[in-house]
Amino acid sequence: MRTTAPKTPPQRQAKQESGEFDRLYRDYVDLIYRYAYRLCGEAESAKDLVQETFLNAYQGLKGFRGEAQVSTWLYTIASRACIRMRRKRKGQPEYELSLEEFVPTSEGEFRLQIPMDGLSPEEALQSKELREALDQAIEKLPPKYRMALVLRDMEGLSAKEVGAIMGLNERAVKSRLHRARLFVRRELSARGITQHDDHKPGGMRP
Amino acid sequence: MTKKKTSAPKKGAGPSSHSHANDQGHCVNLLRQLSAYIDDELPSDICQEIRRHLGACPNCEVFIASLQQTVTLCRHRPAPQLTSDDRMNMRRAILNEANAR
Numbered sequence: 008m009r010t011t012a013p014k015t016p017p018q019r020q021a022k023q024e025s026g027e028f029d030r031l032y033r034d035y036v037d038l039i040y041r042y043a044y045r046l047c048g049e050a051e052s053a054k055d056l057v058q059e060t061f062l063n064a065y066q067g068l069k070g071f072r073g074e075a076q077v078s079t080w081l082y083t084i085a086s087r088a089c090i091r092m093r094r095k096r097k098g099q100p101e102y103e104l105s106l107e108e109f110v111p112t113s114e115g116e117f118r119l120q121i122p123m124d125g126l127s128p129e130e131a132l133q134s135k136e137l138r139e140a141l142d143q144a145i146e147k148l149p150p151k152y153r154m155a156l157v158l159r160d161m162e163g164l165s166a167k168e169v170g171a172i173m174g175l176n177e178r179a180v181k182s183r184l185h186r187a188r189l190f191v192r193r194e195l196s197a198r199g200i201t202q203h204d205d206h207k208p209g210g211m212r213p
Numbered sequence: 214m215t216k217k218k219t220s221a222p223k224k225g226a227g228p229s230s231h232s233h234a235n236d237q238g239h240c241v242n243l244l245r246q247l248s249a250y251i252d253d254e255l256p257s258d259i260c261q262e263i264r265r266h267l268g269a270c271p272n273c274e275v276f277i278a279s280l281q282q283t284v285t286l287c288r289h290r291p292a293p294q295l296t297s298d299d300r301m302n303m304r305r306a307i308l309n310e311a312n313a314r
Contacts, residue, residue: 032304041292054299058307065311110241117275119282128289141286160287185248192283 028065035081036061042082045157046089048146056092060085075171082164083172086154093150101149109189119192120199137200144194148187155180156187239266240273247280 039060043053063084071080111117123131132138145153151173158169159180166177166184173180243266249255250263267274295303 028308032307036300036303037295040295044292050293054303058303058310061303061307062310065307066314106245107241110244111272111276114272117272117279119279121282123282128285132286132289132291137286138290141290145287156287160284161290161292163288181248181254185245188248188280188283188287189244191287192280195283195286196279 024068027068028061031064031068031077031081032061035078038078039081039085042085042157042162043089045145045161046085046154048142052092056085056089059088059092063088079168079171082158082162082168086158086172089154090150101151104149104152104186104190106186106189109186109193116193116196119195121195122200134200140195140198140200141191144191147194148190152183152187152190155183156191159184160188240270243273244276247277250277251281251284 036057040053040057043056043060044050047053047056060081064081067084071077075083121131121137132141145156148156154173155169158164158172159166164172166180169175169180169184170177175183243263246255246259246263250260255263267277
């Protein structure tokens, strides 16, 4: 993405770098904020993560050779920064999810008690109760599973891209994703969503 | 007319070796593959086997529908956006911090 011009005077080089950073920030801040919000679950931590990500990107801009897509590079920086920040804050602990725990044991556990019949997902998600239930389920996930689910199912990346970002092979990504989905499904099935509110345009706020 | 020899099903030879009769083992085996099934990553013979099982096992059919709904909801969950003030303030804070280091 960047062209190194040999013998560029330091001032001009600094200006060039600042221009590159401005472009990077302008083009990707919304993408990284969306990712950060989905990982953190609330605005202030998400903004901290965005700042940390772009600060690291600013410092790493010289070393970025454009071998990866810019978005993949930034997702990777954000993911690592998120892990570091969480360690400092001693957030949600990591633990393993086993498939066996997701085998339903009673009749009521097979389905979601969510009124979605005849509704598009966008319409169903107009329900504040459903949005909250979904967000809480995702937030309850152990962080490494949440990251896989957010990158794959919410950011829409391929398993290969998620693997590159998380430093995992595709098989490991798919295994984490599968457990994460089963976890969220189980959390949702344990809650009955009855309310069907906010059914008006523009009601889709967090 | 010659009859084809039929061999007894081998134990643990994969999903196609099971016959369905409220076979809990088969349901658990299916559970392992549901995301790959939803994401269309399985070979066609295994998909066919799964579809056969779903036709015979209402609980699994409901379960897979609920997992598909979960994935759909995740895919469509909107995320909040930054205000232009937020964008500007964060940019300033990043550059201040970068220059201070």
